[in-house]
Amino acid sequence: MRFEDFQDFRRRQLTESPSLLDAAETNVYRALAALRPEPPTDLRTVYRCDLARTWLRRYELPEEWSRRAMVCRGVRHGLEVVFRRLHAERARLWLPSDVYPVYFELARAAGLAPASYPTLPAPTLPAPALPGEAATDRPEYLLLANPSKPLGRHLSEPECSALISWLDDAPHRYLLIDTVYDLAAPFAAGTRRLLATGRAVLLHSVTKGWLWPRTFGVVLLGPDQSDLAEAFRAQPPTQDQLRLADRLLTDHADLPHRVAEELTTRADRLFDRLPAEVLGAIPTASRTSPGNYFFPVDIPSETLRHEHGVLALPATVFGDTTWPGSVLTSLA
Structure with missing residues (x-):
């Protein structure tokens, strides 16, 4: 499934089944909009x-x-x-x-x-x-x-x-x-x-x-x-x-650190809500990577949705792959 097609699919699923755990948001700018700095107003020359x-x-x-x-x-x-x-x-x-x-x-x-x-x-x-x-x-x-x-x-x-x-x-x-x-x-x-x-x-x-x-x-x-x-x-x-x-x-040199902290907080929230079987399928290296919001699992997205109530991205959203697993995100 291509990325654009999945976005339409995600919207329909969340409308039709509002109890689904949304682990498929990919827009970090929308998710963390409150942290984004305003542009400067001065007109000095920068080299x-x-x-x-x-x-x-x-x-x-x-x-x-x-x-x-x-x-x-x-x-x-x-x-x-x-x-x-x-x-x-x-x-x-x-x-x-x-x-x-x-x-x-x-x-x-x-x-x-x-x-x-x-x-x-x-x-x-x-x-x-x-x-x-x-x-x-x-x-x-x-x-x-x-x-x-x-x-x-x-x-x-x-x-x-x-x-x-x-x-x-x-x-x-x-x-x-x-x-x-x-x-x-x-x-x-x-x-x-x-x-x-x-x-x-x-x-x-x-x-x-x-x-x-x-x-x-x-x-x-x-x-x-x-x-x-x-x-x-x-x-x-x-x-x-x-x-x-x-x-x-x-002026905002510390912002990447704050972004990483917020993403870690959101990842912890996601982990708290995931069924034990799904959480255990996330590789340790991904689960413990600071500031990460992508978590691959060796479970098909259809299985996650139907059996665990989790909306995840099929791996094919990211390109051409034969791997049948899914990717969870913590942004939502």
Whole structure:
């Protein structure tokens, strides 16, 4: 079931069966609207280079990386720019098949024909199940999210080791790391470990931590990807967006922590209302991940609805997957 179709289905179910436990809300901006800061009213000029350094300091990254920290309008915009360059390079692109369908829309709009790999928990596969195809002489990029939606957890050490082995198998392999769901500073240990390879591009934005989508982001390029810099410099955010980003990063620096606390509170409320069988089906790593609001369960959504009175998202909402389980959210 596609995301748009599920939204219609959810509305009907909640209208027809108001006693259902709604564990299928996905709009974090609507759920946490009371926490979202107002935009600034001043008209002072804000410079991208200053914002890049502010962002690097916040995430405890070397300030000398500022020439590699490309200011953009968010992760989607960052991917649009990167994907166009990958198309020009005739690069091969691997996308997670079951995380975010928009990844595929952006890649195809850039002229790419992306391949895919699964990340959702399947009985016979690790997560993620990295592609096993042999490397070619073409550049090869693999996009992943850390933490991952809808797994609801960060990459484990063995998973990071597998990704580094994948990189080591060929000199023209790179990672694209979407960190938009990481609400902590500095970034998770796994993300920092992958950055240390020198072959990772990190994408981040104020979308989740500050509840302002499509406004401001940073794409941290690898040491040998300076050719992408001009493409970003040619498409800057507006001054309104830069002023807002400056206010978020300075006057509201603690907001991602408050968002994480609120999400943890909502997760606890959800767990208190779930039947024991359903709660026990949530992996410990997802259940204990701070600020997480996605919880995969190895139970079909139809079973959850009919036998337990819980409205959950079928895994297919997140993309192409053969895993028959569901994903609960705590936002409602």
